Amino acid sequence: MISLKNLNKSYKVGKDDVPILRDIQLHVKEGEFLAIMGPSGSGKSTLMNIIGCLDKPTSGEYFLDENDMLQGKEGKLAKLRNNEIGFVFQTFHLLPRLTALQNVELPLVYAGMRKKERRQRALDVLQKVGLADRVGFSPTRLSGGQKQRVAIARALVNNPRFILADEPTGALDTKTGEQILSLFAELNKEGVTVIMITHDKEVADKADRIVYIRDGELRSQEQVEEVSSNV
Ligand SMILES: Nc1ncnc2c1ncn2[C@@H]1O[C@H](COP(=O)(O)OP(=O)(O)O)[C@@H](O)[C@H]1O
Ligand SMILES: [Mg+2]
Incomplete structure (x- = not known):
């Protein structure tokens, strides 16, 4: 489904080109639950922004299907x-002046869906993430875990092919984070491809x-093991 080949990204800093991503090869199959793991500053968000078409590489190929x-x-x-990508961020990126329901409806407003239809769809996904009783709440009255559930509902509302999540549990306590991860696992079982970025093993x-x-x-798991067994 997703295919990255020989992907490079560098930033110009003064006269110098500073490489951020080097010769990335990555293939993601439909239905996978993939984690991209690395320390802070390793290029995870840069890679996510490229996969999410929010940014462009300096060179290389990126195909989504054909x-x-x-x-x-x-x-x-x-x-x-x-239509194809649902985004989930560490800090939720919800609009505080809108209710949970209105936040989830927003992508459908942009897609031009009629009010009755989009309201029903937004209610359906909010129910799916366990927030049926919070639809009228402002995000400011929700806990971190509930905010992330709203963000996941918003990511799902367009029926995307895949979800890109950048440190989705990074702002949550361990227990709440685990609940969010279970939700991703559940969605993945239902067929949603999930690409999750994290620095946490x-x-x-x-x-x-x-x-x-x-x-x-x-590096793949195999490549990491090969390097450490050669030391
Ligand atoms: N617009 C930019 N200009 C220059 N350097 C940048 C820019 N954006 C990110 N970087 C650098 O790229 C590196 C990777 O950043 P990032 O992808 O955010 O890492 P991560 O998400 O893994 O913490 C960092 O060293 C960061 O400082
Ligand atoms: Mg990052």
Whole structure:
């Protein structure tokens, strides 16, 4: 489904090109629950932004199915981004002046769905994440775990092909974080592809597969084991 080949990203700092991602190869199959793990500053968010079409690499290829995500027109990419990808962030990114329901409805407003239909869909996904009794609440009156559930409902409301989650448990206590991870696992069982970024090994262990990123280079579990057994 997702295919990254020879992907590089660098930033210009003064006269220098500072490499952030180096020769990334990554293939994600439909239905996978993948964790991308690495320490702070290793390039995780940069990679997520590229997969999410929020940023472009300096060179390389990115295909989503047969779609070349680096060549398309901005309008087509925006459409793919809205329809195919659900985003979940560490700090939730909810709008405090809207209710939980209105936050979840927002992507459907952008998609042009009629009010009655989008309200029903938003209610359905809020129920799915266990928040049926909080739909009228402002995010300011919700706990961290509840806020993240609203954010996950918003990510799901468009029926995306995959969810990209950047440190989704990073702002939550351990127990609440575990509940959020269980929710991802449940959604994954129902067929949603999940790509989760984390610096926490215990969190990454909840995924089916882990790839490691260090100084902008991606390694599989096998490659990491091979290096350590050669030392
Ligand atoms: N716009 C930018 N310009 C220059 N350097 C950047 C920019 N964005 C991120 N970086 C650098 O790229 C590296 C990786 O950042 P990031 O992808 O956010 O790491 P992570 O999410 O793993 O903590 C960091 O050293 C960061 O300082
Ligand atoms: Mg980050």
